[in-house]
Each structure stands twice: as C-alpha cells, then as structure tokens.
Amino acid sequence: MRAVVQKSFGGPEVLEVAERERPRPLLGEVLVRVHASAVNPADLVVRSGEFPLLGEPPFVLGWDISGVVEETGPGARFRVGDEVYGMPFFPRAANAYAEYVAAPSRQLARKPASLDHVHAAAVPLAALTAWQGLVQAADVRQGDRVLIQRAAGGVGHFAVQIAKARGAHVIATASAARHDFVTGLGADEVVDHRTTDFDRAVRDVDVVFDSLAQGARSLGVLRPGGVLVSLLEQGDPALLARTEAEGKRFAGISVEPDYASLEAIAELIDAGRVRPHVSETFPLEDAAKAHELVATGHVQGKIVLTV
Structure with missing residues (x-):
C-alpha cells in the first residue's frame, strides 16, 4: 500500500510517499480502506520533532480517517462494507496517512450518513x-x-x-x-x-x-x-x-478515541446542527503542501488528504 512516510524529523519536505506492507486486523480490529485523512496541527509538531510523540522516525503520521471496512478480525463490531470514521490509537501511532489502517473497532463509529468521506475525515480529532x-x-x-x-x-x-x-x-x-x-x-x-x-x-x-x-x-x-x-x-x-x-x-483536557462520542457527534451532523468545514483538499502525494498550509495558522476549518 502507499503511505506518507518520514525517515527523519524536519520540515514538510521530509514527507514522502512510499510502499509499506498492508496491515492485518487483529482480534476486535477492522482493516479500513482509507478514503480521506485530515491534517491536524498536532501532526506538524510531531513531524518536526518539537513534540516527539511517536518516538524516532521512521513513522507514518495522521490520526483522522474515514473509509470502508475491507476486512474484520474476530469479534470486531463492524462488517465488511461498513463506512466508518474515527481517530484510532491517539496519542499512539495510527498511521493514518495511508491507503489502509487497521484499528480497534470500538475506536471507530459509523460515518455520518450525510457526509462524504472528505468531510467525515475532518471531524474526529x-x-x-x-x-x-x-x-x-x-x-x-x-x-x-x-x-x-x-x-x-x-x-x-x-x-x-x-x-x-x-x-x-x-x-x-x-x-x-x-x-x-x-x-x-x-x-x-x-x-x-x-x-x-x-x-x-x-x-x-x-x-x-x-x-x-x-x-x-x-x-x-x-x-x-x-x-x-x-x-x-x-x-x-x-x-x-x-x-x-x-x-x-x-x-x-487532551483528546482520546471514543466511539460513543463519535456516534453522538454523527447524530448532530445528520440532524444538520453541526457541519465540518473543509478549506482545501490535497492528494496523499501532496501531504507536504498540506502541512505548509496548516503551518500558516490561518486555515479556516480543516485541511484533508484524499487517498
């Protein structure tokens, strides 16, 4: 699968697309075919080494995902074909800037029905x-x-x-x-x-x-x-x-994965009471450009990577 990998701390230029082995879901996990992944300010300070949350590179950034369940591990609470969204593993690595993510099914929720994957990915974190x-x-x-x-x-x-x-x-x-x-x-x-x-x-x-x-x-x-x-x-x-x-x-406060809260947020979204705003999207290959834009500090709403 394709993923955005960084092999050293540094500026946006350290982000590069590379081939990585596709993960397999474990007990209670699902494999999600990622359609979109949001970029958050936290990603930038981890990338630079200012806040080495994930330890030393190499690693794959990102937490927010929206996509479709492609495979399930034993005991997972979703089925193949379900559309899901979430912020798995935070503050540990979720490897979300990638085509596939394996994550605990109870850290994900059903995607709001009224949103496409780009806008759903902008929601979780x-x-x-x-x-x-x-x-x-x-x-x-x-x-x-x-x-x-x-x-x-x-x-x-x-x-x-x-x-x-x-x-x-x-x-x-x-x-x-x-x-x-x-x-x-x-x-x-x-x-x-x-x-x-x-x-x-x-x-x-x-x-x-x-x-x-x-x-x-x-x-x-x-x-x-x-x-x-x-x-x-x-x-x-x-x-x-x-x-x-x-x-x-x-x-x-910080933030942690919570499928029940994601479900409550999805209800507000589908009721028209909350809406995510996406200022701009970038393909996975342009993750560095997305980071440059977020670094300006003037983004209205969210920036999303399409996968």
Whole structure:
C-alpha cells in the first residue's frame, strides 16, 4: 500500500510517499480502506520533532480517517462494507496517512450518513476535542455563556457549533475576516482578537474553552463557579491552584478515541446542527503542501488528504 512516510524529523519536505506492507486486523480490529485523512496541527509538531510523540522516525503520521471496512478480525463490531470514521490509537501511532489502517473497532463509529468521506475525515480529532471539553468536562447546558477561543479553526469551529447545540450563548474570538464565518456557525457575539483584548471585552461567562494557553487571562472573564477548559495547560499546577483559589474549576483536557462520542457527534451532523468545514483538499502525494498550509495558522476549518 502507499503511505506518507518520514525517515527523519524536519520540515514538510521530509514527507514522502512510499510502499509499506498492508496491515492485518487483529482480534476486535477492522482493516479500513482509507478514503480521506485530515491534517491536524498536532501532526506538524510531531513531524518536526518539537513534540516527539511517536518516538524516532521512521513513522507514518495522521490520526483522522474515514473509509470502508475491507476486512474484520474476530469479534470486531463492524462488517465488511461498513463506512466508518474515527481517530484510532491517539496519542499512539495510527498511521493514518495511508491507503489502509487497521484499528480497534470500538475506536471507530459509523460515518455520518450525510457526509462524504472528505468531510467525515475532518471531524474526529477536532470534534472529539471540542465534545470532550465542552460536554464531558464542562457539562455545557442551556443558557450557559461560553467563550470559544480561535473559533474559526479546526477545533474552534466545532466548539462553537457543539456549544450552540447544547443551548449556550456563544462568544467567539476570531479575526475580522472570519467574523461572518463564525457567525454563520452560530456564534452570538464575536470579538476581534487582533484589535480587542478579550479579557477586557468579555465578562461573566460560565465556560472558557481555551486553546491558546491563555488560562491566566481567561480566569478574569469567568464568573464564580465557572469552568476553564484548557487544551494546552493541562499540567500547570500553578494555574490549577489559582483557579481553585478563585472559586472556579479547571479542566485540562487532551483528546482520546471514543466511539460513543463519535456516534453522538454523527447524530448532530445528520440532524444538520453541526457541519465540518473543509478549506482545501490535497492528494496523499501532496501531504507536504498540506502541512505548509496548516503551518500558516490561518486555515479556516480543516485541511484533508484524499487517498
């Protein structure tokens, strides 16, 4: 099978298509013929060696997949021909930039029926991050005031929609050029982070969804009893202590495979309440170009590789 392999840490140029042995599904696993795989910012820091999550190269990057089950191991919960999507193995290697991926069947869910594979592949890591932060950690409810940082990005654009689906009043930060996009997702208020300090413009929110490591500033906008959901400061004991001292709650989150949450997200998608936005697609051979685009930090929604 073809896969995007890197043999050393470095820039996008280290990504190259090579032939690799096709995996075989083990007990409880399925072999997925991958139709599309999304590129996430995490892929870039792993590729560069800045965050050597997968150890030393060679390895294959990627976690998000959407495709069709081609083979099943004993005890797997899908059948050949089922369309599935997911984010298997994270934070261990899933080898998703490839034509085939073998993964535990309980780390995958049925693909939303209303999406093609390109848009389904854009969902798992980003939407699971938003879901696990807003729903499972913060328990966002009807009428809550929720501040979403970087609302036009991969995780952010799902966070806005999930919070709205839960009945929240959503305040989002985004550049002026992204305001129409974010408002279209359902944001009730949008703050231009380039011209306005969010901690001066926003007050009395129930939940801050912080993807910028700005927890200390975010505390000032939370009401007593509010929740700070942080993606990048999970291990900061000083921030945790300060949050608790102010009578607020700290939830440092990562993301993990969870088929039940993927099923709940798929229901929202098929009901028209959440939609993934794909800015651009690239063939597997152009994975380096996809990484270059994500590295600009100005991607609206997601970038997807077609396989």
